[in-house]
Amino acid sequence: MEYIFLVNSLTKKLPKESKELIITEIEKLNESQKSSVLSKLSTLHLKNPALVFWIGNFLLGSFGIARFMIGDIKLGLIRLILAFTSILIFSMADECSIDKGSFFAIVGGVIYILNSWVWYIIDLFLVGKKLRKQNLEKVLNALNKYKENQ
Numbered sequence: 001m002e003y004i005f006l007v008n009s010l011t012k013k014l015p016k017e018s019k020e021l022i023i024t025e026i027e028k029l030n031e032s033q034k035s036s037v038l039s040k041l042s043t044l045h046l047k048n049p050a051l052v053f054w055i056g057n058f059l060l061g062s063f064g065i066a067r068f069m070i071g072d073i074k075l076g077l078i079r080l081i082l083a084f085t086s087i088l089i090f091s092m093a094d095e096c097s098i099d100k101g102s103f104f105a106i107v108g109g110v111i112y113i114l115n116s117w118v119w120y121i122i123d124l125f126l127v128g129k130k131l132r133k134q135n136l137e138k139v140l141n142a143l144n145k146y147k148e149n150q
Contacts (some may be wrong), residue, residue, distance in 0.1 A: 001040050002038065002048065003017070003023070003026050003034060003037075004023070006038055006042060007019060007023055007026070008043055009021050009044065010022070010041070010139065012049070012050075012133065012137075013047070013048060013049060013133045013135045014046075014132055014135050014136045014139065015044045015129075015136055018136045018139075021044045021140075022120055022139060022143075026037055026038075026142070026143070028147075029097075029146075029147070036146065037142070037143060037146050040146060041142060042076075042141075044139065044142060046135040046138060046139075047069070047070065047131055047134070047135060049131050049132055050071045051136075052066055052070060052126070052127060052128065052131055053066075053124070054126055055069075055092050056068075056069040056070075056127070057120075057123055057124055057128075058060055058124075059101065059125055061120045061123060061124070062079075062085070062115060062116040062120055063079065063080055063083050064076040064077070064078070064079025064080045065111060066123060066127045067079060067123070068132060070127060070134065070135075071134070072130070079081045079119065080113060082111055082115040083115055084107075085111055086108045086111040086112035086115060086116075087108075088108075089105075089107055089108030090105065090108040090109075090112070091112065093109075102141060109129075
């Protein structure tokens with residue numbers, strides 16, 4: 001019965017619908033397996049979705065930091081490159097003549113809006129969902145590895 005406390009503490013970091021799945025998987029084990037699995041689950045390093053949301057998404061989201069925090073390096077690099085490209089284009093717009101400067105300002109503005117606002121808002125929803133799925137996979141992999149070893 002003590003595993004329910006652990007599962008309840010893990011549910012903040014997992015998808016909401018996964019609680020019953022984890023409880024069912026743990027209940028299939030005998031008592032000695034349960035105690036071993038509980039100690040293993042308590043030592044898993046699950047990432048905190050709240051921390052990733054507030055630091056990675058909310059504060060530094062336009063630079064793709066949340067993507068780096070969840071291990072999505074490719075999209076993080078794309079977001080980072082787009083952010084610096086828009087900054088570079090805006091700085092070029094200040095140094096050019098009016099015709100070229102307005103072109104660079106428009107291109108930089110479009111890149112900035114797409115990266116910083118559209119993708120930012122999308123990531124507010126997607127990053128947390130993906131992180132919770134990754135955490136669930138870690139928990140289920142730990143349970144499955146333990147079942148295979150026993």
